[in-house]
Amino acid sequence: MSTDVKINRGLKGIYFERSGVSHIDGAKGELSYRGYSIHDLATRSTFEEVCYLLIFGDLPSAIELADFDARLKTARSLPPAIYDIIESTKAGHPMDVLRTAVSALAALEPQSQNVGEDAFIENGIRLTAQVPMIIAAHEHIRNGRAPVPADPSLSHAANWLYMLKGELPSDDAARLADVDFILHAEHGANASAFAARVTVGTEANLHGAMVTALATLAGPAHGGAAEDVMKMVQEIGTPDKAAAYVKAKRAAREAVTGFGHRVYRAEDPRARHMREGVRKLGEEMGAPVWYEILQGVVEAMKPYSRHGLNVNVDFYSGVIYQLHGIPMDLYVPIFAIGRMPGWVIQCIEQQRGNILIRPLTLYNGPELRDYVDMSDR
Numbered sequence: 001m002s003t004d005v006k007i008n009r010g011l012k013g014i015y016f017e018r019s020g021v022s023h024i025d026g027a028k029g030e031l032s033y034r035g036y037s038i039h040d041l042a043t044r045s046t047f048e049e050v051c052y053l054l055i056f057g058d059l060p061s062a063i064e065l066a067d068f069d070a071r072l073k074t075a076r077s078l079p080p081a082i083y084d085i086i087e088s089t090k091a092g093h094p095m096d097v098l099r100t101a102v103s104a105l106a107a108l109e110p111q112s113q114n115v116g117e118d119a120f121i122e123n124g125i126r127l128t129a130q131v132p133m134i135i136a137a138h139e140h141i142r143n144g145r146a147p148v149p150a151d152p153s154l155s156h157a158a159n160w161l162y163m164l165k166g167e168l169p170s171d172d173a174a175r176l177a178d179v180d181f182i183l184h185a186e187h188g189a190n191a192s193a194f195a196a197r198v199t200v201g202t203e204a205n206l207h208g209a210m211v212t213a214l215a216t217l218a219g220p221a222h223g224g225a226a227e228d229v230m231k232m233v234q235e236i237g238t239p240d241k242a243a244a245y246v247k248a249k250r251a252a253r254e255a256v257t258g259f260g261h262r263v264y265r266a267e268d269p270r271a272r273h274m275r276e277g278v279r280k281l282g283e284e285m286g287a288p289v290w291y292e293i294l295q296g297v298v299e300a301m302k303p304y305s306r307h308g309l310n311v312n313v314d315f316y317s318g319v320i321y322q323l324h325g326i327p328m329d330l331y332v333p334i335f336a337i338g339r340m341p342g343w344v345i346q347c348i349e350q351q352r353g354n355i356l357i358r359p360l361t362l363y364n365g366p367e368l369r370d371y372v373d374m375s376d377r
C-alpha cells in the first residue's frame with residue numbers, strides 16, 4: 001500500500017473534463033454561459049432563450065426561439081399513470097416524489113430508452129417541460145385538489161406559477177421566476193451535474209442520469225440550501241438577533257447555510273439578482289423584515305470571511321419563494337426546474353466521445369488475512 005499518493009478528497013480543484021458550456025471565475029466571482037455574462041442573461045434574456053443557448057450553443061433567432069418554444073409547449077403532458085404514482089407517494093418530500101415520477105417516466109415512455117445526441121435533446125426538452133408539471137400536480141394532489149392543466153399561451157415560468165397557484169401570475173412574479181430559472185440553469189461540474197455525467201459515462205439513458213442528478217441535488221450542501229436558509233431566517237425571527245445566531249453557529253463550528261461555495265472565493269455573482277429581488281418584493285409586500293434579517297446575517301458573517309466566504313445563489317432565493325407563498329419543501333424542486341437545461345447539456349457533452357468515469361480509492365483496510373470458518377469465529 002503506497003503512502004505517498006496524493007489524494008484529492010472531494011475532487012477539490014481537479015479538472016476531469018473540458019466543457020464549452022459555462023465558465024466560472026471563482027476568484028473574481030464571475031459566471032458566463034456560452035460566453036455571455038450571467039448579468040446580461042439575467043437582465044436581458046428569458047429562460048427559453050437560455051435553454052436554447054445552453055443546449056445549442058448560440059442565442060436563438062426569433063424563428064429558432066419560436067420553434068424551440070413550440071417544442072417545449074408540445075411536451076407539456078404527462079402519462080395518466082404519473083398522476084397515480086404522485087397520488088400514492090403524495091405524503092413524501094416533493095423531491096422524492098419528483099425523482100420517483102421521473103424514474104417512472106423512463107418506464108412509461110419508450111422513447112426515454114433512446115441514447116445519442118438527438119435523443120438526449122428530444123428527451124431533455126420533454127423532461128424540462130414535464131418536471132414543473134409533476135411538482136405542481138403533487139402540490140395540488142397532496143392538498144386534495146385536481147392538478148391545474150398547463151396553459152399553452154404562457155411562458156415556461158408563467159405557466160409554472162399558473163399550474164402551481166391556479167391563477168395567472170403578475171408580470172413581475174413571472175419575471176422573477178424566469179430570472180430565478182436563468183440563474184440556476186447551469187453551473188459546470190457541480191455535484192448533481194457531475195453525478196449525471198457519471199451515469200451517462202456508463203452509456204445509460206438521459207432519464208437515468210436525471211434521476212441521479214435529482215437525488216444529488218436534494219442534499220442541504222447543494223440544492224437544499226434555500227430551504228435551510230428560510231428555516232434559519234424563521235429561527236432568527238428579528239434582525240437584531242442575527243448577530244447572536246451567527247456567533248453561536250461559529251462557536252459550535254457549524255456551517256451557516258447559504259454561505260460558502262466550492263469554487264467561489266468572492267460573492268457568487270448570481271446572488272446579487274436574488275438579493276435585489278428579495279429587497280424589492282419585501283418592500284412591495286410590506287414585509288421588509290426578511291431582507292433585514294438576511295442582511296443582518298451577512299453583516300455578522302463579515303469577520304469570518306477571510307477565506308472569501310460569502311453568500312451563494314441560494315442565500316436569497318428561499319425568501320423570494322416564501323414571499324410568493326410557496327411551501328418550503330418546494331424550494332429544491334424549483335432549483336431542479338431551472339437546472340434542467342444545464343443537466344441536459346452536461347449529459348450531451350459527456351456522451352460526445354464518452355469515457356467511463358471511474359477514479360480510484362487508496363486502500364487503507366486490513367492486510368490480506370486468512371479466512372476463518374463460521375464455527376471458529
Ligand SMILES: CC(=O)SCCNC(=O)CCNC(=O)[C@H](O)C(C)(C)COP(=O)(O)OP(=O)(O)OC[C@H]1O[C@@H](n2cnc3c(N)ncnc32)[C@H](O)[C@@H]1OP(=O)(O)O
Nearest residue numbers: 220221222223225255256257258259260261262307309312
Ligand atoms: C447551489 C449550491 O449548491 S451552492 C452551495 C449551497 N450549500 C450551502 O449553502 C451549505 C453551506 N455551505 C457549505 O456547507 C460549504 O460552503 C460547501 C459544502 C458549499 C462548500 O464546502 P467546501 O468547498 O468544502 O468549503 P471549504 O472547505 O473550501 O471552506 C473553506 C473554509 O470556509 C468555511 N466554511 C465553508 N462554508 C461555510 C459556511 N457555510 N459557514 C461557515 N463556514 C464555512 C470552512 O469551514 C472552511 O474553514 P476552515 O478552513 O477554517 O476550516
Ligand SMILES: O=C([O-])CC(=O)C(=O)O
Nearest residue numbers: 186187189190191262263
Ligand atoms: O457549483 C456548485 O458546486 C454548486 C452550485 O453553485 C450550483 O450547482 O449552482
